[in-house]
Amino acid sequence: MAIDKKSLKKMFPHLYEELESGEVKVPIDAVRKNALEAESEVEGVDECACDECHEPEEELAPRTETPDKLRHFNPQAVDFLRRCDTEAQAEEIIAYLEKKGEITKEYAKELRCQLKKDGVRAFGPKKEENHYFKEGGIY
Secondary structure, eight states: OOOOHHHHHHHOHHHHHHHHHOOOSSOOOOOOSOHHHHHHHHTTOOSOOOTTTSOOGGGSOOOOOOOOTTTTOOOOHHHHHTTOSSHHHHHHHHHHHHHTTSSOHHHHHHHHHHHHHHOGGGGOSOOOTTHHHHHTTOO
């Protein structure tokens, strides 16, 4: 996909300015494909060590980092079923996951039995749109 200079300037004015000036403000000298390796490399490294950006260390408030609850989250069958409005939708999800080998035939049978016996809300309250963004504190 090609993009013309005018569109680039409109969408990314600072990037455009940096590209035109030739001044590199953030050097990129390596690429890591493993996110955990990359995080471990930069953990504990300040972005900038100048006095203008930061107050002296003794005056800094302690960091209160919130854990990223969803970083390694992988939705399971029940997570998908909680998005359904009807039993027909839930049955379609179960059939799909079973066909793809994401769940076993035995587990699919258990889910269908629970669905017929207790209904679609037996798997938990409905997960609305943007559920994971809200859960992660992004939205």
